[in-house]
Amino acid sequence: MKTLVSIFIAIFGLSAKAHLKVGTYQGQTPQGQACSMQITNVYMENNQQHPLNERAQIQIGAKELAALQFTVQHPPVIDLQSMTAAFNHDMFTGIIPTAVGANALVVKMVHETNFEGPTEFHLVQHEYKANKRSLVSCLNIKLVNAR
Numbered sequence: 001m002k003t004l005v006s007i008f009i010a011i012f013g014l015s016a017k018a019h020l021k022v023g024t025y026q027g028q029t030p031q032g033q034a035c036s037m038q039i040t041n042v043y044m045e046n047n048q049q050h051p052l053n054e055r056a057q058i059q060i061g062a063k064e065l066a067a068l069q070f071t072v073q074h075p076p077v078i079d080l081q082s083m084t085a086a087f088n089h090d091m092f093t094g095i096i097p098t099a100v101g102a103n104a105l106v107v108k109m110v111h112e113t114n115f116e117g118p119t120e121f122h123l124v125q126h127e128y129k130a131n132k133r134s135l136v137s138c139l140n141i142k143l144v145n146a147r
Contacts, residue, residue: 026140026144042054054092056092074092074093091106100127100129103123120141
């Protein structure tokens, strides 16, 4: 029973500590081009402290260029075989439907002793009707303008 209580405290203790910070993160594409994302808000859905309720609003691209606005969360992990409902704490994901497909954002997280936060993001644009796909990866991102 003590182990179960410790696990419960650990899970909910981690959830109160959002590892995404409001501000601008910059990095580089594999081709060496500058890339960035701006986190405009981090909050808990329904004000309930739980990793599945953790949300962040992220803008990719400049506002004047019709930036993509994502609301991301830890993706749920549901396993019917073992009857578990959990989450993937190593990423945030969000998807925006479009008239011709969807845009998806994946933000990869690191949880180390000296650093906890995002290290890269990936933008997938999929136009299923035209069978067009693109991927933009932004690696080694760093928080350069915290708010």
